Amino acid sequence: MRQLTDESGVDDYPAWSPDGEQITFAAYRVDNWEIYLMDASGENQRQLTINQADDYAPAWLTQDRRLGFTSNRDGDDEIYTVGVDGTNLQQLTFDNALNSSAQWSPDGRRILYLSDDGIAIMNADGGAYQLTMEGSLDYSATWSPDGQQILFTRGFFADAEIYVMRADGTALQNLTDREGEDYQAAWSPDGSHIVFSSDRDGDRDLYSMNADGSNVRQITNTDGDDIAPDWRP
Structure with missing residues (x-):
């Protein structure tokens, strides 16, 4: 880094x-x-x-x-x-x-x-x-690499979750579904993984998971806040 x-x-x-x-x-x-x-x-x-x-x-x-x-x-x-x-x-x-x-x-x-x-x-x-x-508190929306899905964050602070849906707004799915802050997610270039910021270890660090929300693993472990990740093409 x-x-x-x-x-x-x-x-x-x-x-x-x-x-x-x-x-x-x-x-x-x-x-x-x-x-x-x-x-x-x-x-x-x-x-x-x-x-x-x-x-x-x-x-x-x-x-x-x-x-x-x-x-x-x-x-x-x-x-x-x-x-x-x-x-x-x-x-x-x-x-x-x-x-x-x-x-x-x-x-x-x-x-x-x-x-x-x-x-x-x-x-x-x-x-x-x-x-x-209106009122759904959605932000940080981004296209999947194939343009078929949309990744976004819903909610703030202790109730922020990462969702995915089809590009027509159907098939909504909560990928994180936990108490705490999971937000600012980004796709990998091939669409197989997602990187995001989370407070699950006490401060904000970067994590990755499979596109279906499985296999969450920690990427950074710093004293500061690691936020707004973006995957290099």
Whole structure:
């Protein structure tokens, strides 16, 4: 394990590029969150957004050299995209709801995101539909590598669990089902395993399990909190 950033402030929301050569992340280094990009080695860090609002939760568009992210620059949280060179900013959502945490499907045709009403999917034509309902406390949603399932966290703190469902919202399954905090899960590149953060040993460490929730094993054992894992492609 090695440290990639060492700046004052907070660096969070890391996400690998599809080719595994770069990492995008959000950083709170002065007075707000901004989107950054760096090489996988931690070198060549550069700031992509410059705005007085908060820009955070970046994600890669699978088939393009662009990033999606969440920003409150229009007064509430909406989803935007920007080129990896920081140009060609585009806004994708335009409503009064809080829309965040966009994740592009593996085929690049759909966008998975969080709204006030729960987990939703937006098609390329702009049409959107809900997968989970308002009040279900769902977040950290992510596509399976084949685009057939969606992994997400439901609940907070002592009642946070990791769930999986089909991409149409059916076949909901609780993978962790324990008292405590299991959250921020990510698929392995082949979809056979899931890595996640858990407080089951007293503090937050990283664990892995099979895609069906079996064979849980601890990966890290540090004094600090290990959170927001993302598997390198």
